[in-house]
Amino acid sequence: LKPEDVVKKVLKKIRPSREERKLMKEVSEKVVSTAREILSVYGAEPMMCGSVAKNTWIKPELDLFMLFNPMLPRKKLEEYGLRAAKEIIKKLGGSYTISYAEHPYVRGVIKFRDRQFSLDVVPCYKTDPRNIKSAVDRTPHHVRYVKERIKGLEDDARLLKKFCAARGCYGADVKTKGFSGYLCELLVIKYGRFLDVLKEITKWWPGVVITLETRPARKFRDPLVFIDPVDPKRNVAAAVSAETMMKLIKEAKRFFEHPSEAFFETEYVPPYTVEEVSKLVSSRGTRFYLIRFPRPVVQEDILYQQMERLLKRLGDEITRSGFSLMGSLFWCRTADCVVLLEAEVWQLPRIKKQTGPDIFSDHAREFLKRYSNTRVFIENGKWVAEVRREHILLMEFLKSFFSGKELRKRGVPSKLAEPISKKCEIASGRDSFRLLRKLPPELRSELRKYFEKDLNIEV
Numbered sequence: 395l396k397p398e399d400v401v402k403k404v405l406k407k408i409r410p411s412r413e414e415r416k417l418m419k420e421v422s423e424k425v426v427s428t429a430r431e432i433l434s435v436y437g438a439e440p441m442m443c444g445s446v447a448k449n450t451w452i453k454p455e456l457d458l459f460m461l462f463n464p465m466l467p468r469k470k471l472e473e474y475g476l477r478a479a480k481e482i483i484k485k486l487g488g489s490y491t492i493s494y495a496e497h498p499y500v501r502g503v504i505k506f507r508d509r510q511f512s513l514d515v516v517p518c519y520k521t522d523p524r525n526i527k528s529a530v531d532r533t534p535h536h537v538r539y540v541k542e543r544i545k546g547l548e549d550d551a552r553l554l555k556k557f558c559a560a561r562g563c564y565g566a567d568v569k570t571k572g573f574s575g576y577l578c579e580l581l582v583i584k585y586g587r588f589l590d591v592l593k594e595i596t597k598w599w600p601g602v603v604i605t606l607e608t609r610p611a612r613k614f615r616d617p618l619v620f621i622d623p624v625d626p627k628r629n630v631a632a633a634v635s636a637e638t639m640m641k642l643i644k645e646a647k648r649f650f651e652h653p654s655e656a657f658f659e660t661e662y663v664p665p666y667t668v669e670e671v672s673k674l675v676s677s678r679g680t681r682f683y684l685i686r687f688p689r690p691v692v693q694e695d696i697l698y699q700q701m702e703r704l705l706k707r708l709g710d711e712i713t714r715s716g717f718s719l720m721g722s723l724f725w726c727r728t729a730d731c732v733v734l735l736e737a738e739v740w741q742l743p744r745i746k747k748q749t750g751p752d753i754f755s756d757h758a759r760e761f762l763k764r765y766s767n768t769r770v771f772i773e774n775g776k777w778v779a780e781v782r783r784e785h786i787l788l789m790e791f792l793k794s795f796f797s798g799k800e801l802r803k804r805g806v807p808s809k810l811a812e813p814i815s816k817k818c819e820i821a822s823g824r825d826s827f828r829l830l831r832k833l834p835p836e837l838r839s840e841l842r843k844y845f846e847k848d849l850n851i852e853v
């Protein structure tokens with residue numbers, strides 16, 4: 395199969411039909427007119443944003459923005475925004491939940507002609523793109539920019555979004571650290587047809603800077619930089635991690651090697667069996683640790699951010715204590731948060747050498763005083779003390795790290811400290827495999843991804 399043939403086949407599946415597009419247009423118009431009436435009371439106006447406004451949508455989801463007067467104080471924007479959004483969804487006969495991004499917004503589900511549509515209702519300020527007051531104020535400008543330039547390339551944006559999604563690279567959320575819808579659209583505006591975009595992607599390398607008509611207004615340290623044509627101080631690809639970037643480069647290369655529709659479908663990652671995990675760990679000669687505590691009720695982005703911080707903090711402390719990790723991962727898809735550690739060094743001698751000042755240094759006296767109860771000697775012109783370690787087993791260290799009331803002081807993030815203090819199981823070796831058996835198989839799929847991850851593109 396040639397790449398062109400694959401693309402044709404995929405498009406047949408993902409491209410909305412004439413009827414679907416008509417239906418989307420009607421529901422979109424109904425939403426906007428309903429909103430216009432309600433918003434007039436608040437001195438605000440509605441604007442359909444997101445992929446529906448740009449005709450790059452794949453799934454039935456609408457993003458309605460409410461543009462408020464920039465003189466309105468932030469608190470009022472949030473209050474009016476929430477109230478108006480609820481009224482709009484109620485008037486449309488839908489139901490809603492409140493979500494939190496930079497400021498609260500409403501996620502609704504509405505019915506239209508017996509079909510369900512998700513509807514995000516987001517408040518923002520109606521401002522100039524260079525004087526934005528909140529992060530989402532750029533969105534209406536993004537929409538106008540894309541709408542004016544994407545004519546004829548809408549399906550290419552759909553293909554790129556679908557390819558990214560299937561490869562696990564779509565979404566600027568903390569978990570995915572990937573490509574937003576807007577970034578996909580800009581790539582299509584920059585490089586044209588889907589296959590041309592994908593070809594360009596195979597040539598990327600961290601540090602690549604892409605621009606449309608505007609020069610970068612500053613330096614960026616992100617692996618991928620796409621200067622926002624609406625605001626050159628901003629990198630549209632700021633959320634893209636080096637890992638996601640390399641993953642997409644690799645998938646793009648693989649696609650051209652063996653073009654297939656499968657690239658546009660999420661692949662099922664078969665979970666490892668517990669035996670496979672245990673065999674792998676023993677053949678690698680590492681040791682396995684599993685920590686489990688209840689999942690706090692908190693916005694997903696916040697949870698992932700805090701889990702990442704916990705892992706970073708834990709890793710640093712583990713290294714500081716003389717142990718070391720081969721790798722780690724976390725998983726919080728169910729009622730539990732799970733941390734998995736693969737240790738490289740988990741056992742240490744009772745003693746360690748504490749290297750002190752140079753023998754000529756004046757600080758040496760303080761050092762000798764401080765270590766007056768231990769053996770002290772000179773090595774390579776420096777004072778060295780032999781001291782006892784606090785923990786000689788990583789297991790002891792972990793038990794002490796995850797216990798007690800000092801969690802916050804130890805750097806455990808705010809939302810995690812409470813559930814950890816309530817109940818925290820720590821297991822290693824055989825016990826950790828026993829616990830792993832009781833947890834959902836998806837966790838063992840994550841373990842396959844962890845052990846089989848390979849981002850090398852030079853193959």
Ligand code: UTP
Pocket residue numbers: 443444445446450451452453455457495499516530533536574575576
């Ligand atoms: P979407 O994530 O819905 O992207 O955000 P999209 O371009 O419509 O693409 P798909 O087809 O749905 O995947 C649309 C806009 O809504 C704002 C962002 O500013 C984005 O540009 N948004 C998104 C929020 O305000 N909060 C969110 O949590 C998500």
Ligand code: MN
Pocket residue numbers: 444445446455456457
């Ligand atoms: Mn959307």
Ligand code: MN
Pocket residue numbers: 444455456457514
């Ligand atoms: Mn949305």
